[in-house]
Amino acid sequence: DAGITQSPRHKVTETGTPVTLRCHQTENHRYMYWYRQDPGHGLRLIHYSYGVKDTDKGEVSDGYSVSRSKTEDFLLTLESATSSQTSVYFCAIRAGTEDQPQHFGDGTRLSIL
Amino acid sequence: RKEVEQDPGPFNVPEGATVAFNCTYSNSASQSFFWYRQDCRKEPKLLMSVYSSGNEDGRFTAQLNRASQYISLLIRDSKLSDSATYLCVVNTLKGGFKTIFGAGTRLFVKA
Numbered sequence: 480d481a482g483i484t485q486s487p488r489h490k491v492t493e494t495g496t497p498v499t500l501r502c503h504q505t506e507n508h509r510y511m512y513w514y515r516q517d518p519g520h521g522l523r524l525i526h527y528s529y530g531v532k533d534t535d536k537g538e539v540s541d542g543y544s545v546s547r548s549k550t551e552d553f554l555l556t557l558e559s560a561t562s563s564q565t566s567v568y569f570c571a572i573r574a575g576t577e578d579q580p581q582h583f584g585d586g587t588r589l590s591i592l
Numbered sequence: 593r594k595e596v597e598q599d600p601g602p603f604n605v606p607e608g609a610t611v612a613f614n615c616t617y618s619n620s621a622s623q624s625f626f627w628y629r630q631d632c633r634k635e636p637k638l639l640m641s642v643y644s645s646g647n648e649d650g651r652f653t654a655q656l657n658r659a660s661q662y663i664s665l666l667i668r669d670s671k672l673s674d675s676a677t678y679l680c681v682v683n684t685l686k687g688g689f690k691t692i693f694g695a696g697t698r699l700f701v702k703a
Contacts, residue, residue: 577624
């Protein structure tokens with residue numbers, strides 16, 4: 480299995496609090512992604528990174544920010560969590576060539592009350 | 593029209609059956625193709641890449657038809673453990689590189 484670790488695995492928090500999810504990889508892959516998955520929506524891209532300090536928005540980026548200060552770590556922050564951000568969050572990594580697939584972490588189940 | 597379309601299913605089949613999943617993609621600039629499986633409440637896992645000449649991995653066979661922009665996955669002698677959602681995934685260069693996930697096809701294999 481690809482060396483991807485997401486933390487925390489589960490989190491329950493209250494509306495309005497900041498939340499940071501961490502994705503750590505040991506594969507030295509260039510690309511890292513954050514997705515959310517909700518019933519009826521499939522996987523939706525939040526943000527992605529194509530290198531250290533190089534990030535870009537995905538299709539559902541509002542309310543989220545990311546940072547990548549090291550190759551191995553990609554952080555997703557909810558500045559002020561809302562109940563609509565209750566979801567399962569997956570991190571994925573991909574090697575640098577375009578024929579490579581993404582590999583996913585185990586996911587973080589986030590509940591905003 | 594969605595960029596990657598799959599039959600949502602569900603497909604309900606008995607053990608030992610052969611089941612085929614189809615997927616169409618709209619962008620002719622698509623470069624590479626994959627099938628993933630996702631178990632309930634788990635992460636998507638790569639099942640196999642799909643090559644132009646077709647490829648097989650045990651009971652699983654993947655086919656690609658670039659002219660028709662169509663990908664298929666065939667599962668032979670299905671097992672209870674094959675029950676999952678199968679995602680068709682395409683890497684495309686349209687408007688910059690991106691990966692597009694199909695919504696998935698749900699499979700239930702029953703004893």
